[in-house]
Amino acid sequence: MLTKRELGRRLRRTRFERGLTLKDVAARCGMSATHISEVERGKTSPTIGALQRIAKALGQEPSFFVREDSVPKVVVTRAKERADLFLSDKEGRPLAVNVLSPGLSGGALQIFERSVAPGARISVDPRIGEMVVLCLQGMVRITAGSGESHVLREGDTIHLRLDSGYASENVGEDAAEIVAFVASPRPFTI
Numbered sequence: 001m002l003t004k005r006e007l008g009r010r011l012r013r014t015r016f017e018r019g020l021t022l023k024d025v026a027a028r029c030g031m032s033a034t035h036i037s038e039v040e041r042g043k044t045s046p047t048i049g050a051l052q053r054i055a056k057a058l059g060q061e062p063s064f065f066v067r068e069d070s071v072p073k074v075v076v077t078r079a080k081e082r083a084d085l086f087l088s089d090k091e092g093r094p095l096a097v098n099v100l101s102p103g104l105s106g107g108a109l110q111i112f113e114r115s116v117a118p119g120a121r122i123s124v125d126p127r128i129g130e131m132v133v134l135c136l137q138g139m140v141r142i143t144a145g146s147g148e149s150h151v152l153r154e155g156d157t158i159h160l161r162l163d164s165g166y167a168s169e170n171v172g173e174d175a176a177e178i179v180a181f182v183a184s185p186r187p188f189t190i
Contacts (some may be wrong), residue, residue, distance in 0.1 A: 001068075001069055002066055002068060003042070004042040004043075004044070004045050005042030006042075007039070007042070007045070007065055007066065007164075008039050008040040008041055008042040008043075008047075009026070009040075009128050009169070010038060011036075011040050011044070011054060011058070011064045011065060012040040012185075013165075014056060014058045014060060014064075014065075016128065016185035016186045017185070017186045017187070018058060018059065018184065020057075020058070021169075022036055022037055022040075025054065025057045025058065028056075028057035029053035029054050029056065029057035030053065031053060031054070031186050036048075036054060037061060039054070041071060045056070046169065048062075049133065050060075051065065051066070068073075073104070074104075075101065075102065075103070075104055077099070077100065077101050077102065077120060082098055082099055082100065083098075083099050083102075084096050084099070085097050085098075085099050086096055088116045089122040089123045089124055089125075090123045090124060090125045090165070091123060093122060095114075095122050096114070097112040097113065097114045098111050098112065098113040098114065098178070099111075099112055100112060101150050102187075103187055105117040106181045108129070108184060108185055108187070109179070109181065109182070109183045109189055110181075110182050110183075110184075111179065111181050111182075112182065113177070113178070113179050114177070114178050114179075114180065115175055115176070115177055116138070116140060116168070116170040116175065116176040116177075116178060117170060117175055118170050118172060118173055118175065119169075119170060120169065120170050120175060121167065121168070121169040121170075122146075122167065122169075123165065123167040124162075124165050124166055124167070126145060126162060126163050126164055126165040127147055127162045127163070127165075127184060127186065128162070128163060128184055129162045129163075129182060129183050129184025129185065129186075130159065130160065130162060130182075130183050130184075130188065131159070131160055131162055131166075131180055131181065131182045131183070132157055132158070132159045132180070133152065133160075133168070133178055133179070133180050133181075134155075134156075134157045134178065134179045134180075134181075135152035135153060135154055135155065135156050135157070135176065135177075135178055135180060136154065136163070136173060136177040136179060137150070137154055137174075137175075137176060137177040138154070138170060138172045138174055138176025138177060139151060139153050139170065139171050139172030139176060140152050140168055140169065140170055140171065140172075140176045140178055141169045141171045142158050142160070142166060142167075142168050143166060143167045143168075143169075144160050144161075144166050145163075145164025145165040145166055146162060146164050151171060152178075162182075162184065
């Protein structure tokens with residue numbers, strides 16, 4: 001049976017994925033941001049009419065939020081089934097990453113692997129979340145949006161918040177291999 005907490009979690013995740021604030025959703029559905037917040041936190045259940053209005057504001061059918069799917073608690077991604085995800089950095093440069101784990105439904109963690117050519121540099125816009133980068137091979141400089149910069153060598157890791165964005169650059173003479181563990185309420189989609 002779907003709980004108030006799970007319904008609220010689904011609503012909040014969808015709102016984050018759409019990049020909307022509570023005030024945005026409230027303005028779209030004609031309800032108070034306080035009431036929507038209480039629903040998202042599982043403190044109260046919305047009426048059917050309220051759920052319909054919130055769902056419409058989020059661009060979803062109400063059934064999306066209340067269905068009793070059997071959501072897997074474990075996802076195995078076989079090496080031959082991995083997909084590439086093509087993104088671009090804030091300057092529009094292409095960025096291809098290999099998705100090691102697309103994440104669990106309703107979860108916030110995704111894992112990506114990337115080969116970085118010598119001299120290659122990317123800049124990524126701010127987003128809600130945090131990231132751990134593990135350098136498997138080579139030398140990569142990671143610069144947080146605050147300007148703090150660190151060079152990672154084989155086996156080194158860095159953990160940073162993504163709310164100021166970041167940049168990465170291969171500062172070595174050979175290709176670098178990194179794995180990024182990204183925790184964000186708005187996942188990258190394949």
